[in-house]
Amino acid sequence: MPETEEPLTLAPEEKNSQVNTNDNRIDHNQSHTNGITRGESATTPQTHRFDPSFTQSLINATGPKASPRMRKVMASLIRHVHDFARENEITVDEYMAGVEMINEAGRMSTDKRNEGQLLSGVIGLESLVDEITYKLATDATDAPTSSAILGPFWRANAPARKMGESIVHNITDGDDTFMHGKITDYLTGEPIEGAELDVWHTAPNGLYEQQDEDQVDFNLRGRFTTGKDGRYNFYCLRPTSYPIPYDGPAGKLLQLLDRHPMRPAHIHFIVKAPNYKPIITQLFDRRDKHITDDAVFAVKESLVVDFLPKEGDPKARFELPYDFRLATYEEAKKNSEEAEATFVDLTGLNLS
Numbered sequence: 001m002p003e004t005e006e007p008l009t010l011a012p013e014e015k016n017s018q019v020n021t022n023d024n025r026i027d028h029n030q031s032h033t034n035g036i037t038r039g040e041s042a043t044t045p046q047t048h049r050f051d052p053s054f055t056q057s058l059i060n061a062t063g064p065k066a067s068p069r070m071r072k073v074m075a076s077l078i079r080h081v082h083d084f085a086r087e088n089e090i091t092v093d094e095y096m097a098g099v100e101m102i103n104e105a106g107r108m109s110t111d112k113r114n115e116g117q118l119l120s121g122v123i124g125l126e127s128l129v130d131e132i133t134y135k136l137a138t139d140a141t142d143a144p145t146s147s148a149i150l151g152p153f154w155r156a157n158a159p160a161r162k163m164g165e166s167i168v169h170n171i172t173d174g175d176d177t178f179m180h181g182k183i184t185d186y187l188t189g190e191p192i193e194g195a196e197l198d199v200w201h202t203a204p205n206g207l208y209e210q211q212d213e214d215q216v217d218f219n220l221r222g223r224f225t226t227g228k229d230g231r232y233n234f235y236c237l238r239p240t241s242y243p244i245p246y247d248g249p250a251g252k253l254l255q256l257l258d259r260h261p262m263r264p265a266h267i268h269f270i271v272k273a274p275n276y277k278p279i280i281t282q283l284f285d286r287r288d289k290h291i292t293d294d295a296v297f298a299v300k301e302s303l304v305v306d307f308l309p310k311e312g313d314p315k316a317r318f319e320l321p322y323d324f325r326l327a328t329y330e331e332a333k334k335n336s337e338e339a340e341a342t343f344v345d346l347t348g349l350n351l352s
Contacts (some may be wrong), residue, residue: 024090055082101249108248112150112210121149121296122259130280130298137265144186144327146302148282151268153208158198158221166235167199167222167314170215174204175238177307178316182230183271191230195273195326198223199236201266206242238307238318239265241288244295254295261295264288267325276326283322 059075066074084090101119108115120126126149161167168174183195200221201209209215224232243261245251254261265285272278284291284304291299310319 013081021218030073050086054258055079058082061149075119092183101253107251112153112155113245115245115248115250117150117152118244118248119253121151121298122244122250122254124297126150127297143325144277145271145279145281145324146300147279148300148303149296149298150270151282151296151298151314153210154200155210155218155221158200158223160219161222161224161225161234163224163231163233164235165222168235168237171203171219171220171237175318176316177236177238177306177318177320178233178310178313179236179320179322180231180233180269181321181323183226183232183324183326184230185276186327187331191226191228192225192273192276192326193228193230194325195226195232195271195276196223197232197324198272199234199269200268201236201239202242204237204240206240207271211245223245235315236267238320238343239285241265241290260293262290264290264299266298271324271326273326275328276299277329277332279324279326281324283320292318 023305034204045197055078059078062071062074085095102116105115105119117126128146130149141225168176168311183192184190185192200208203212203215203220205212207215209217220237222234224234226232241262241264244263246254246261265288266282269281269283270278271281282298282303284299286304286306305320305322307318307320310316313319
């Protein structure tokens with residue numbers, strides 16, 4: 001009898017296990033991957049531990065009206081998911097625990113918290129998709145500003161504010177900061193008029209306003225629109241590190257993986273302008289000890305910034321200068337094989 005690993009525990013175990021005890025009788029000459037015998041080609045006849053035709057039969061069921069992209073993506077997804085199940089010999093109990101985790105993420109998600117997105121974040125999927133989707137010529141010195149994940153706490157329709165206003169309300173214990181800079185075309189360096197900067201971050205207690213009953217609605221959020229000079233400026237706080245919500249499936253998964261839930265201090269932005277590809281990004285405080293082990297793997301070196309001491313301004317102890325560089329849709333398409341002429345955000349946001 002081979003050694004058996006302790007099963008995954010994603011949800012409370014049921015008393016009546018549906019595990020097939022015959023699975024313990026494993027042929028040592030077999031690979032667990034795809035049910036293919038070790039040393040044999042996948043193209044030659046062989047004895048499979050599991051039904052060798054099942055996956056392709058399911059893929060072949062796709063109808064003629066499915067789009068080419070849907071056909072390609074779903075065929076690949078089905079193959080990978082099936083291979084994963086075979087390789088790890090996923091049991092019914094483990095499968096149902098995984099389904100319940102997804103269901104619980106759905107039940108917890110509201111317009112103020114996206115637990116499904118948080119769950120994908122802790123396994124690095126959102127950061128990976130971000131890299132794939134927005135990758136341009138990042139080695140160039142004049143590349144557009146790097147993107148970063150949206151995160152689960154963005155809110156639509158943040159208040160439009162005037163330049164120089166503060167997004168901070170009823171908070172007296174934070175490190176007040178004056179942020180300023182320009183929004184420019186990454187190729188020409190010309191300022192972009194009518195660019196919108198949507199900004200949000202947590203309070204010093206590590207909570208976004210929709211998580212905290214003591215904060216006013218839309219606190220620490222705002223949208224600023226540039227004039228002809230492309231410049232922006234506003235008051236915010238120097239951000240603080242915080243744990244992602246730990247009371248749902250994402251937190252449970254982190255505990256099972258023996259990982260911490262901390263995110264380094266950061267400020268979120270969506271920057272968009274007519275005829276330019278929007279950027280979803282974050283800026284990270286270099287001083288933060290979690291800068292090298294972000295729970296959702298979103299930190300990029302080009303997005304790590306220094307908050308500078310500010311003198312002569314009674315409203316701010318620090319300043320953060322930062323210029324955002326946007327690429328036109330035409331340039332984005334030219335520089336990225338997968339870029340499209342219109343922006344489609346995989347989180348379901350329509351930012352075009």
